[in-house]
Amino acid sequence: SQTIHQWPATLVQPVGSPLSLECTVEGTSNPNLYWYRQAAGRGLQLLFYSVGIGQISSEVPQNLSASRPQDRQFILSSKKLLLSDSGFYLCAWSLRGTYEQYFGPGTRLTVT
Amino acid sequence: GQQVMQIPQYQHVQEGEDFTTYCNSSTTLSNIQWYKQRPGGHPVFLIQLVKSGEVKKQKRLTFQFGEAKKNSSLHITATQTTDVGTYFCAGVWGTYKYIFGTGTRLKVLA
Numbered sequence: 001s002q003t004i005h006q007w008p009a010t011l012v013q014p015v016g017s018p019l020s021l022e023c024t025v026e027g028t029s030n031p032n033l034y035w036y037r038q039a040a041g042r043g044l045q046l047l048f049y050s051v052g053i054g055q056i057s058s059e060v061p062q063n064l065s066a067s068r069p070q071d072r073q074f075i076l077s078s079k080k081l082l083l084s085d086s087g088f089y090l091c092a093w094s095l096r097g098t099y100e101q102y103f104g105p106g107t108r109l110t111v112t
Numbered sequence: 113g114q115q116v117m118q119i120p121q122y123q124h125v126q127e128g129e130d131f132t133t134y135c136n137s138s139t140t141l142s143n144i145q146w147y148k149q150r151p152g153g154h155p156v157f158l159i160q161l162v163k164s165g166e167v168k169k170q171k172r173l174t175f176q177f178g179e180a181k182k183n184s185s186l187h188i189t190a191t192q193t194t195d196v197g198t199y200f201c202a203g204v205w206g207t208y209k210y211i212f213g214t215g216t217r218l219k220v221l222a
Binding site for chain 2 (some may be wrong): 001032034036042043044045046049052057059090100101102103104106107
């Protein structure tokens with residue numbers, strides 16, 4: 001069966017510091033991968049999606065970037081965090097050619 | 113830009129009462145999905161609707177996709193305390209263009 005991992009579970013970072021969140025999927029090949037952000041009490045905002053290694057599509061302009069160095073690894077990064085980057089970051093995957101998404105446990109980021 | 117509005121934002125019901133949440137999109141969708149997020153948890157996929165006018169049932173849950181593929185609803189019959197959570201619709205347009213609704217937070221009073 002497929003499993004999706006995200007770490008860390010929680011993170012507190014000062015403004016201006018860098019960020020690296022990692023997501024890995026097990027039990028499937030060539031998945032579509034997604035990064036979302038959820039502000040407290042709000043809906044999900046799609047940040048990036050990837051249909052293959054090195055292929056990243058950005059949905060929202062911001063100071064975040066994403067990379068997919070391996071087939072089942074998706075990384076969300078920032079060089080300098082802003083207060084507005086606080087939120088719940090969720091990674092998700094779907095089978096190639098399908099739209100049903102399966103979410104990881106998420107990372108709660110607080111920028112102070 | 114494209115938007116998906118979801119109403120109501122909150123709903124408190126007595127256990128055993130019915131519950132309905134509605135999604136309305138500003139654009140025609142290729143498909144729509146529904147997710148449930150428990151407090152402190154991550155969204156969990158419930159169902160996907162693809163065809164115009166489609167109706168699907170999962171036990172006490174009934175999902176509908178409008179004829180114009182711009183609106184959808186989720187109806188829960190005889191709510192239980194295990195139904196507590198936030199229900200999100202997610203509209204898909206284009207290729208992997210997801211727009212999540214604002215969510216409806218359901219509280220069930222025992």
